[in-house]
Amino acid sequence: MINIKIVIDAFGGDYAPTNVIKSAIEIKKELPEIEIIFAGNEKMLKNAASNLKLNISAFEILNAKNHISPEHSPTEILKEKSESSMAVGLKALNQEKIDAFITAGSTGALAVGASFFNSKIKGVKRAALCPTIPSSNGKFLLVDAGANLQCREDILFQFAIMGNVYAKKIFKIEKPKIGLANVGIEPKKGLLQYKETFKMLNNCKSLNFIGNVEARYIPLGVCDVVVSDGLCGNMILKTMEGTAKFLMKSFKEAYSLNFKTKLAAALLKKQHKKLKEKLDYKNYGGAIFLGINKPLIKAHGNSSYETLKKAIKQAVYCVKQNIVGEISNNININ
Amino acid sequence: MINIKIVIDAFGGDYAPTNVIKSAIEIKKELPEIEIIFAGNEKMLKNAASNLKLNISAFEILNAKNHISPEHSPTEILKEKSESSMAVGLKALNQEKIDAFITAGSTGALAVGASFFNSKIKGVKRAALCPTIPSSNGKFLLVDAGANLQCREDILFQFAIMGNVYAKKIFKIEKPKIGLANVGIEPKKGLLQYKETFKMLNNCKSLNFIGNVEARYIPLGVCDVVVSDGLCGNMILKTMEGTAKFLMKSFKEAYSLNFKTKLAAALLKKQHKKLKEKLDYKNYGGAIFLGINKPLIKAHGNSSYETLKKAIKQAVYCVKQNIVGEISNNININ
Numbered sequence: 001m002i003n004i005k006i007v008i009d010a011f012g013g014d015y016a017p018t019n020v021i022k023s024a025i026e027i028k029k030e031l032p033e034i035e036i037i038f039a040g041n042e043k044m045l046k047n048a049a050s051n052l053k054l055n056i057s058a059f060e061i062l063n064a065k066n067h068i069s070p071e072h073s074p075t076e077i078l079k080e081k082s083e084s085s086m087a088v089g090l091k092a093l094n095q096e097k098i099d100a101f102i103t104a105g106s107t108g109a110l111a112v113g114a115s116f117f118n119s120k121i122k123g124v125k126r127a128a129l130c131p132t133i134p135s136s137n138g139k140f141l142l143v144d145a146g147a148n149l150q151c152r153e154d155i156l157f158q159f160a161i162m163g164n165v166y167a168k169k170i171f172k173i174e175k176p177k178i179g180l181a182n183v184g185i186e187p188k189k190g191l192l193q194y195k196e197t198f199k200m201l202n203n204c205k206s207l208n209f210i211g212n213v214e215a216r217y218i219p220l221g222v223c224d225v226v227v228s229d230g231l232c233g234n235m236i237l238k239t240m241e242g243t244a245k246f247l248m249k250s251f252k253e254a255y256s257l258n259f260k261t262k263l264a265a266a267l268l269k270k271q272h273k274k275l276k277e278k279l280d281y282k283n284y285g286g287a288i289f290l291g292i293n294k295p296l297i298k299a300h301g302n303s304s305y306e307t308l309k310k311a312i313k314q315a316v317y318c319v320k321q322n323i324v325g326e327i328s329n330n331i332n333i334n
Numbered sequence: 335m336i337n338i339k340i341v342i343d344a345f346g347g348d349y350a351p352t353n354v355i356k357s358a359i360e361i362k363k364e365l366p367e368i369e370i371i372f373a374g375n376e377k378m379l380k381n382a383a384s385n386l387k388l389n390i391s392a393f394e395i396l397n398a399k400n401h402i403s404p405e406h407s408p409t410e411i412l413k414e415k416s417e418s419s420m421a422v423g424l425k426a427l428n429q430e431k432i433d434a435f436i437t438a439g440s441t442g443a444l445a446v447g448a449s450f451f452n453s454k455i456k457g458v459k460r461a462a463l464c465p466t467i468p469s470s471n472g473k474f475l476l477v478d479a480g481a482n483l484q485c486r487e488d489i490l491f492q493f494a495i496m497g498n499v500y501a502k503k504i505f506k507i508e509k510p511k512i513g514l515a516n517v518g519i520e521p522k523k524g525l526l527q528y529k530e531t532f533k534m535l536n537n538c539k540s541l542n543f544i545g546n547v548e549a550r551y552i553p554l555g556v557c558d559v560v561v562s563d564g565l566c567g568n569m570i571l572k573t574m575e576g577t578a579k580f581l582m583k584s585f586k587e588a589y590s591l592n593f594k595t596k597l598a599a600a601l602l603k604k605q606h607k608k609l610k611e612k613l614d615y616k617n618y619g620g621a622i623f624l625g626i627n628k629p630l631i632k633a634h635g636n637s638s639y640e641t642l643k644k645a646i647k648q649a650v651y652c653v654k655q656n657i658v659g660e661i662s663n664n665i666n667i668n
Binding site: 108136146181184190215230232234236239241247248250257260263265268271274279 | 524589599
């Protein structure tokens, strides 16, 4: 049996370290063969566990001085916060024995830290932040959600290669449909680099490239992998979030209007729960940084311990499926 | 009484010319003082009216050779389609007696045509396509939705000035909240030109600039005017459309599941209609091209005659409120 060692940032996210401790204890019951290692201030962590009356003596701790929060500037991870739990975790990933790192901490700091402390897969030009997002007919992988605001065509092309590997190996789709986010479907639409990317993707025999996709079709699930620069990706991801919130709020208001609507809401309770579940991107764990030479997962800041458990399982699955090795192979033949 | 003359593209959009003819006849009943002029092939238009048993003898027709469709390349409006109904309408707008032009035809062709055939307001660097979009607490104006994919800071600054005038005069908001679409709220987020725009807007005393807005808050209505380059604007607009479709579809599926859910749907019928109405951006007429020296309105391709009537009223209101003059004044003092 492979002994998989996963480091988790004990002080990343809104509910840390409580949710991190709980997720580690729970996952050990389900997957005893997985070794979870905390990155965080040892004293604070032990105190927190003791207050929660939880026993963490079975877990290794990589001691950290402090932790970095979203209110800190991302670049502080290189200076004042270079011994924070996130920095310690990222550095640990360079050790041969560590297989993956998970944090629910600041995305900005993580992007800066990963590019400074960690190596990319040989041949990969830029690492991309890739959340799995629910769509009308399932889910899709967004490559990139904001790590690289502007990208040349060779970088966007690599995003497609990496996304394709992930969708194949993790989503278990034989020929993932790859779309390029653009302002129109015609090959000559958009910025110069989009036109060039279109040509490169269209010429690549090993990809199932379906062409440019307009943002209005992305939530409807026209493709399994959406290739985008971080600027457009960020707009797509967050507009989806905001619009879903707007509509759910509107429905909620409509339901609470009078006796009739309240009755209807009661009748629909089960369906609503299902829909809410469907819309919850946290079901898919976290967003993976594709291109880094070990699985590196960014869980949502407000992750519960259940969500963190999913992120841990995602990391384990990425290790078992050898995502990094597969990306390496595919980058170097294309 | 001012005699307002409005030209409408009789052959733009999915239901042309039927919906155009009907909208003109209907608007004449409501606003007899408004003169509607058709741009389109006279023979075809008269045939269509005769088939519909509608009398259009009271309307002037600006004869056109043909019309341009979304499947044509936008630049054809300068060549093969330079005598199309849209081109004829745009050229007519240069005449002193014409006050506004409305088309439900191809957005791409309109952007090309307007920049070639029409003058911008003196001092305006780029015209922006500005749809009014429903939000959780009302509506907002998006400046720009795709006419200018990339914009320098001086252009984005002018977008704010123009959007501010429109929101004041048309939305009747005293101090419109202006937000800059960006990947984060901090002043130093995003592309270089966003950082520069932030500074310019922040220094502008005459604007109620609320700062950078992340796309997740835009559908919730944090501001009245969203300033954006056309690339991000296009992503925001279309992702909102697509996500709303995804959710409405999901609700519809949930409602039709069994007897209980169907009963609930029946109880919620009225609320749903209201919500659908709220989400329908067509209630706001069309998207205005701000910066052109006459009101120029792009109605949605699938506009019904009622939607076109709204677009006509919007054009009339823009003329009466002297949007062009107000923009001119504001551009030249800033």
